[in-house]
Amino acid sequence: MARLSNSMWDRYKYKVNGLVLILSCFFLYKNLFPQFPDAWSTKSIGSFEVTPMPYNLDSPYMHDGTYTKDFLLIFSQGEVADIRQAYFNIGAAPLSLTDMQDADAGILHGSQHGQEVHAIAPKVIQADHRAWLTIENWQGKLKTVSWAIPKNLHL
Amino acid sequence: MAKLSNRFWFKLHGLFSLPIWIIFCFVCLTGTISVISHELTWLTNPDSRASNPQQLAEKPKSQLVDIVQKAYPTASISTVMSFESYIANTVIFTDSDKPYAIAYVNQYTGEIQEVIQGLTFKSFMRSLHAWLFFPWQNGYSIGYYLVCFMAFVMLGALVSGLMIYKKFWRSYTQPKLRIHQGKKTFLADLHRLAGVWSMWFLILMSITGLWYLAQAIMWQNDIEIEAHAPVVEVSQLPYGVADTPVRPYSLADAVNIAEQKFPNFKSTYIMLPEHFRDTYKVYGEGDGIFYDQYSYGVTVNPWNGKVESERSPEKMNALQTLSHIANPLHYGNIGGLWTKIIWFIFGALLTGMSITGFLIWGGRTVKAAKDTDNQRSIFSKVPATHLVQQDGK
Numbered sequence: 001m002a003r004l005s006n007s008m009w010d011r012y013k014y015k016v017n018g019l020v021l022i023l024s025c026f027f028l029y030k031n032l033f034p035q036f037p038d039a040w041s042t043k044s045i046g047s048f049e050v051t052p053m054p055y056n057l058d059s060p061y062m063h064d065g066t067y068t069k070d071f072l073l074i075f076s077q078g079e080v081a082d083i084r085q086a087y088f089n090i091g092a093a094p095l096s097l098t099d100m101q102d103a104d105a106g107i108l109h110g111s112q113h114g115q116e117v118h119a120i121a122p123k124v125i126q127a128d129h130r131a132w133l134t135i136e137n138w139q140g141k142l143k144t145v146s147w148a149i150p151k152n153l154h155l
Numbered sequence: 156m157a158k159l160s161n162r163f164w165f166k167l168h169g170l171f172s173l174p175i176w177i178i179f180c181f182v183c184l185t186g187t188i189s190v191i192s193h194e195l196t197w198l199t200n201p202d203s204r205a206s207n208p209q210q211l212a213e214k215p216k217s218q219l220v221d222i223v224q225k226a227y228p229t230a231s232i233s234t235v236m237s238f239e240s241y242i243a244n245t246v247i248f249t250d251s252d253k254p255y256a257i258a259y260v261n262q263y264t265g266e267i268q269e270v271i272q273g274l275t276f277k278s279f280m281r282s283l284h285a286w287l288f289f290p291w292q293n294g295y296s297i298g299y300y301l302v303c304f305m306a307f308v309m310l311g312a313l314v315s316g317l318m319i320y321k322k323f324w325r326s327y328t329q330p331k332l333r334i335h336q337g338k339k340t341f342l343a344d345l346h347r348l349a350g351v352w353s354m355w356f357l358i359l360m361s362i363t364g365l366w367y368l369a370q371a372i373m374w375q376n377d378i379e380i381e382a383h384a385p386v387v388e389v390s391q392l393p394y395g396v397a398d399t400p401v402r403p404y405s406l407a408d409a410v411n412i413a414e415q416k417f418p419n420f421k422s423t424y425i426m427l428p429e430h431f432r433d434t435y436k437v438y439g440e441g442d443g444i445f446y447d448q449y450s451y452g453v454t455v456n457p458w459n460g461k462v463e464s465e466r467s468p469e470k471m472n473a474l475q476t477l478s479h480i481a482n483p484l485h486y487g488n489i490g491g492l493w494t495k496i497i498w499f500i501f502g503a504l505l506t507g508m509s510i511t512g513f514l515i516w517g518g519r520t521v522k523a524a525k526d527t528d529n530q531r532s533i534f535s536k537v538p539a540t541h542l543v544q545q546d547g548k
Contacts (some may be wrong), residue, residue, distance in 0.1 A: 013174070014173050014174055014176060014513075014516075015176075015177060017174065017175045017176070017177050018177030018178065018181075020178055020301070021181055021287070021288075021385050022289070023289065024283065024287040024289070024298070026287045026345070027287070027289055027290060027298075028283075028287040028288045030290070031274075031288060031290075032273070032274070052350070058292070060295070061292075061293040061294070062377055063377065064377065064379070064383065065377065066424065079399075081399045083430075083431070084392060084394075084431060085389060085392070085431065086431060091543075096337065101389040103386075104383075104386040104432065104493070107430055107432065108430060109248050109385075109429035109430040109433065110200055110231075110249075110429055110430075111231030111233070111429075112229075112231060113231060113249040113250060113251055113254070114249065114254065137397060138393065138394075138396050138397075138398070138399060138400065139397070140394055140395050
């Protein structure tokens with residue numbers, strides 16, 4: 001039997017789902033014109049000058065059993081080819097190279113034009129935490145530098 | 156068990172597909188276009204074509220990398236991909252003025268035909284189809300789940316449709332499409348006919364869709380289907396050397412190792428090391444026709460030439476097998492261009508079914524709504540006292 005109610009909702013409720021597709025247009029626009037948080041200050045570490053930038057202001061996420069936060073690191077000075085291995089972690093202190101080099105979590109990768117890193121992080125970033133970059137060069141020299149973490153990334 | 160009436164199945168059939176019919180139709184349409192996205196690029200962009208009038212042999216991928224590196228000395232090349240023989244290889248790189256660039260390199264002539272930055276048509280269509288561009292966060296995208304949910308819609312619509320049209324096999328032996336008996340009859344015949352003939356396709360799309368859903372749940376819960384390629388032990392890297400060492404094993408060596416390991420191996424996806432503990436990742440296709448173009452491969456240690464990990468259908472567990480056969484079955488690239496055309500035709504039929512289904516429903520409900528309006532307007536003209544008398548009869 002035909003439905004007797006003929007309200008606007010009854011007429012269009014099945015078509016309302018199409019509005020979801022408008023979100024696709026919005027997300028496509030965001031994809032084409034991404035907005036990133038501010039880059040942090042540029043710091044020197046050995047022969048390198050590095051500027052980190054978080055990809056977003058979200059809390060760390062679980063990836064391969066490790067809480068992780070993603071960053072882009074721009075090397076404005078120094079050749080990344082001179083790096084034997086480098087790691088980025090967030091915490092009260094830098095993790096020891098001996099621990100980090102057992103796996104690949106937190107290792108810097110990419111190119112001279114931009115190094116990316118899934119930084120090893122705690123589940124919750126707190127005020128006393130800093131971001132630590134540890135670089136080992138081919139001569140075996142180890143250098144570490146740290147950044148204070150902006151408040152907008154704290155709990 | 157009580158027998159369910161046709162009316163129930165009709166209602167269920169409508170409930171499965173009507174409430175989200177626009178999204179369903181959109182997902183079907185974008186999927187249909189995605190099937191031939193490479194070919195559409197080939198048609199619309201001459202620079203993407205791998206023309207080979209002189210019948211030259213295909214150049215090795217390592218040579219294509221060298222060609223791009225020579226043309227862009229400051230570039231850092233990350234990936235090389237190949238597709239059908241008529242489509243140019245793509246070499247992906249970054250440069251000081253290019254955060255992400257794709258070079259179309261003709262694999263026969265070695266000519267860099269175009270360098271593009273940003274989204275390609277193929278990536279656009281496949282991202283739109285697979286997750287509607289909804290953002291990814293913590294390993295999941297709501298859009299991806301939304302699209303996967305269509306597998307239930309399709310399966311539900313198929314089962315309920317078959318329960319309504321119980322003697323569906325007649326559509327194979329006596330196909331019926333009445334074109335001169337009004338729009339309603341034509342649409343209903345078309346909907347039924349397309350549904351029955353696309354049954355295999357609906358089942359295939361539903362099953363692969365359910366697999367994509369399972370995959371999404373595993374991604375979100377950090378359950379690895381395929382283990383990450385191992386990194387090089389730090390002890391294998393040179394230590395205490397004055398200059399940056401050169402990796403003793405080249406990309407050409409890594410491809411050669413893969414080719415020796417698998418008969419009829421053709422590399423389709425190569426990733427170069429992204430740091431000094433990284434490996435060459437050489438993936439490709441081999442003898443298994445139902446497997447995707449990444450089902451065979453090795454990761455090669457660039458410092459000692461050792462194979463760090465290996466991938467082939469023989470060594471896959473059930474989940475890995477599913478993950479490698481899902482895409483060819485879903486996108487129809489099992490047998491090259493011809494199977495893609497078949498998938499495109501049935502994708503178009505499926506898109507059409509979502510439209511004819513809506514038109515059938517729309518015809519019924521709009522007519523019913525008009526009838527109700529007419530009834531109301533007739534009653535509004537009848538004196539109230541008369542209505543009371545009528546009711547009192």
